[in-house]
Amino acid sequence: MKHTQLFLGAALLTAASASFATEGGGSTYPVGAENHLAGAAPPPGVYVLEYVNVYSADRLNDGQGNAVPIPGFKVNAVAAATRIAWVTNTPVLGGQLVAHAILPLVKVKVSAAGQSSSSSGLGDVSLGTGVAWHHSPQLHSVAALDIVLPVGRYDAARPVNVGRNYASVQPAYLVSWIDPNGLNADAKIGLNLNRTNKDTGYRSGNELNIDYALGWGLGNGWVVGVGGNVYQQLSEDKAQGQSVPGSKGRAYSAGPNLKYDSGKGWFITAKLAKEFSVRSRSEGTQFWIKTTIPF
Template structure:
């Protein structure tokens, strides 16, 4: 790999907390905060207005290249985020399911350090707007299909070491399924596919991405579920642009860790998990603690 290409890979990956916090990179990253969903990913509540919150704390101190090897660079990322989410489940039915609208406004604090240089940024990240159709096949089985649009609202400067915005649009079709019961097996899967627009400031176009959040646990019968959760990520097409690496810079990663849920049966629930990344290529490798909270109005 050419020297300047490798440097671009490093600096791009430095901002790669997008792979887990979804707010900053081109090379090998993704706009979606991988692993954010947990239990009840597709179990949409009855018609009404709901407020959710996603909190995360991500730390990484390794960068991995196209072969999965650690890049010898003094590197560290600490990213903390809180993303309030407003959900409107309408009484309107479309194709037999409830029509749903939602919006997310992530608030981000990011610190990046590379070879003695560091930068910290805080503020509003890239906002998300989406719509979906929610189905309830039974009292246990639920699924949802939809599409999200990520907008370039976060602060971005191509000369920054740290950015909390990506500076391009993204469209993300999705499908999710949840199997929920008080006692016994609980399982969730949310699969997404990302189409990325070009960054007009760098003329760089990130490749398309396939990724999924998952959770598998056991209901204890008292509102608690215990198990594991994480995500799977694979970039499916090459990055393009004058600064794109010759290898296409396709990223991949897998994460898993312990996961729990508490549900009071009245619309309030909270999930928490810790996930550690492995099998990483062209991305930062780290670990993350995530909490998801849902409150009915």
């Protein structure tokens, strides 16, 4: 087992030196998570949102978007995250105070050159607060600030971990235009400001992420359209205080999505998005389901 880990670790580190943006090629923010109703806070109360994500990739790209020649490279990940949201009656800046916590369960497996390594368990936990506005029956928005706490399992000797071992601060602005019989447009625009991994001395670069959805309401609770995300790393990673050349990642994704609003307080969204124009990251396909249930 130790030999397997070392062999896989060597393969992954070889890839990382040429291509991985952010430490391990991932992010503390689950890119692509948001869909329709991203910026529309529900009425005051407590809500449970469930996010399910399935991600698979068999290609790793370098800083120029070329495939890194690692035989048998594959990434398979499944995540189920519970988000507990509290919409209060407390007025702030003309809106309402909101708060939430996100607890993700993650399972990830990475294979390369006939070897593989996997990890599963509780990932890093997010805590956040913000202000929600309802500008009109159609236009809604939220300004938010999240902090990601490095509580997920992490071992610097393992090539694969569910925890990142560093904190992140994530300011974001979310906006939704909702029309049950017409245009629906949603976006979450956020920054990911990463801290340093104290065990490795590695600091992942800061990131910009935009989750988006565009659809048309059919008048019966259903909205159909397209969705995806835009990811751009804004600064290079740093190892022991020195910039890592070619480490600024980039990825776009797009695909079909839908929403169903029951009209009784709960709704569900789904999205299948294919990544393209990827640099310094794995390139694959992601599937998301999100449900909201009031209590």
